Amino acid sequence: MNLKTISKPIEKELEVFDKKFSSSLKSKVALIDLITKYILRQKGKKIRPVLVLLSAKLCGEINERSFIAANLVELLHTATLIHDDVVDDAKTRRGIASINAKWKNKVSVLIGDYLLSKGLLTAIDNNEFEFLKLTSEAVKSMSEGELLQIQKARNFDATEETYFKIISDKTASLIKTCCKLGALSTAENKEDVIRLGIYGENIGISFQLTDDVLDYTGRKKLLGKSTGNDLKEKKFTLPLIYSLKKAPSKKSNEIMKLIKSDSDKKFVKVYDFVMEYGGVDYTISKALEHSQKASEALSSFTDSEAKNSLSDFAVFVSGREF
Amino acid sequence: MNLKTISKPIEKELEVFDKKFSSSLKSKVALIDLITKYILRQKGKKIRPVLVLLSAKLCGEINERSFIAANLVELLHTATLIHDDVVDDAKTRRGIASINAKWKNKVSVLIGDYLLSKGLLTAIDNNEFEFLKLTSEAVKSMSEGELLQIQKARNFDATEETYFKIISDKTASLIKTCCKLGALSTAENKEDVIRLGIYGENIGISFQLTDDVLDYTGRKKLLGKSTGNDLKEKKFTLPLIYSLKKAPSKKSNEIMKLIKSDSDKKFVKVYDFVMEYGGVDYTISKALEHSQKASEALSSFTDSEAKNSLSDFAVFVSGREF
Numbered sequence: 001m002n003l004k005t006i007s008k009p010i011e012k013e014l015e016v017f018d019k020k021f022s023s024s025l026k027s028k029v030a031l032i033d034l035i036t037k038y039i040l041r042q043k044g045k046k047i048r049p050v051l052v053l054l055s056a057k058l059c060g061e062i063n064e065r066s067f068i069a070a071n072l073v074e075l076l077h078t079a080t081l082i083h084d085d086v087v088d089d090a091k092t093r094r095g096i097a098s099i100n101a102k103w104k105n106k107v108s109v110l111i112g113d114y115l116l117s118k119g120l121l122t123a124i125d126n127n128e129f130e131f132l133k134l135t136s137e138a139v140k141s142m143s144e145g146e147l148l149q150i151q152k153a154r155n156f157d158a159t160e161e162t163y164f165k166i167i168s169d170k171t172a173s174l175i176k177t178c179c180k181l182g183a184l185s186t187a188e189n190k191e192d193v194i195r196l197g198i199y200g201e202n203i204g205i206s207f208q209l210t211d212d213v214l215d216y217t218g219r220k221k222l223l224g225k226s227t228g229n230d231l232k233e234k235k236f237t238l239p240l241i242y243s244l245k246k247a248p249s250k251k252s253n254e255i256m257k258l259i260k261s262d263s264d265k266k267f268v269k270v271y272d273f274v275m276e277y278g279g280v281d282y283t284i285s286k287a288l289e290h291s292q293k294a295s296e297a298l299s300s301f302t303d304s305e306a307k308n309s310l311s312d313f314a315v316f317v318s319g320r321e322f
Numbered sequence: 323m324n325l326k327t328i329s330k331p332i333e334k335e336l337e338v339f340d341k342k343f344s345s346s347l348k349s350k351v352a353l354i355d356l357i358t359k360y361i362l363r364q365k366g367k368k369i370r371p372v373l374v375l376l377s378a379k380l381c382g383e384i385n386e387r388s389f390i391a392a393n394l395v396e397l398l399h400t401a402t403l404i405h406d407d408v409v410d411d412a413k414t415r416r417g418i419a420s421i422n423a424k425w426k427n428k429v430s431v432l433i434g435d436y437l438l439s440k441g442l443l444t445a446i447d448n449n450e451f452e453f454l455k456l457t458s459e460a461v462k463s464m465s466e467g468e469l470l471q472i473q474k475a476r477n478f479d480a481t482e483e484t485y486f487k488i489i490s491d492k493t494a495s496l497i498k499t500c501c502k503l504g505a506l507s508t509a510e511n512k513e514d515v516i517r518l519g520i521y522g523e524n525i526g527i528s529f530q531l532t533d534d535v536l537d538y539t540g541r542k543k544l545l546g547k548s549t550g551n552d553l554k555e556k557k558f559t560l561p562l563i564y565s566l567k568k569a570p571s572k573k574s575n576e577i578m579k580l581i582k583s584d585s586d587k588k589f590v591k592v593y594d595f596v597m598e599y600g601g602v603d604y605t606i607s608k609a610l611e612h613s614q615k616a617s618e619a620l621s622s623f624t625d626s627e628a629k630n631s632l633s634d635f636a637v638f639v640s641g642r643e644f
Contacts, residue, residue, distance in 0.1 A: 113405075144354065
């Protein structure tokens, strides 16, 4: 199972989306045109537009409003990635040089702002007030979730409850919004929008849980990024939180001391610890549980290609190779 | 004449604004609260809320909508400043450590995003669709203007026409929006909104022209920043553009060569050049011309304290010490 087979039911609509997205990036300013053409060459996975369009198709016929929603979320997501690369001083993105590596930070931040305002204007020019409200709330949640995580990391303080609040805000809020926007564009009743919201929230959580497992167990080649990043940033993710609770307090205290230290060998020891006390297994089981919940949220819909794809997507997010 | 006397007619309303602004910054996340309290300590000049409220007062009675507009622009402006400091790696802002110096880049970018989404939600939650449209267009223009300026700087290419397009986009668009939002909140007819738009556009241009003169002639103590920054970034501003056109081509070619070089003594020589060929005087005269146009845009309004203050503001922006 992969994204290509999952997006099969909306294959043609994705081509239409590509054209609309490219043309929405056009500008009279030559430098902007140059950079946005480069962005298009980076070819993102388009997970968010895929979710918008599949959700729209599940609830009705994909229409102009569905494309506006897909464009809004992809512009917003692209802007976020460009800003992230500035903050992380990332040299590459999707296999080619990042915007900041090629055009410096100032230009990157400005292009991000430009794409963000373009996204907002897409919704505004089409009087999509509700799309805008949901999206702004997602942006607010995303920044709140990330800031809460940083705050907790600074205090070496984390509980399972806070962890779920953080990932629900920082990751699931936008995924949930994608599914809700898609549903809103075509659904005839509110219940369908709510169901897609529940679906999106759960795949978002499952996605992040899987990501946090992969940060311990993932192989560089598969994930395109190395392991141990969360630990470096002192982020307490579920594998660690669970193991700290399960292990004898003497052992947990030792690990906490190690995490607070500047030791180079931190990761190997913490890795052994989270494997030994079941943190990884527990997190995988939680990811599967949320994928299951996502699928269940679809149960009242009549069978369709879109429904199958969304179910497959729920399995896909938690099934990335460990 | 100073900002304090200019804001006299809206003194009480500014106090109300302060309270509303503080409370709009509150968050359940402790780290966000800590940082926003710090932002409030930085005490900005509040030029944008002052313009919103004075424009509102000129056209009618300041109301809840006027405060929503003032809050929206100040949140947006604060977010922009925080992001700017990340890009410029600025260590201080308004005399105290910048957010990025105190909490690092990642937190700064996230707080900026948080404030931006808060601003959008202020408008959305109050169904102020038109405020949102004008503001998003201003954000788009601001980034377009800055990117056009960078593009032109890279090509060592600048004409007076392009220069005015750039400053109209990057600086005047938001100032214009402030005045229009204020007017929209209270005005009974569209003409008043248009007039305030013309007023704002012209003070924005006058403000930037004055800033660009000060980058050549300003004294560090007064402006809080050193001179020659534009030249360092190869920005062709009006003092230079005009002098390059006026000087004999042999002299202009010499200066162009110098600008393209890495010489340390660039600024002193270019300074002498722009003084000799009248670039500074010409730019000052243009700033005064736009201040005059701004005042003229107010002529059809009945005399009032607010009208006097807005006229004074027009003089103030071009009259900062050279």
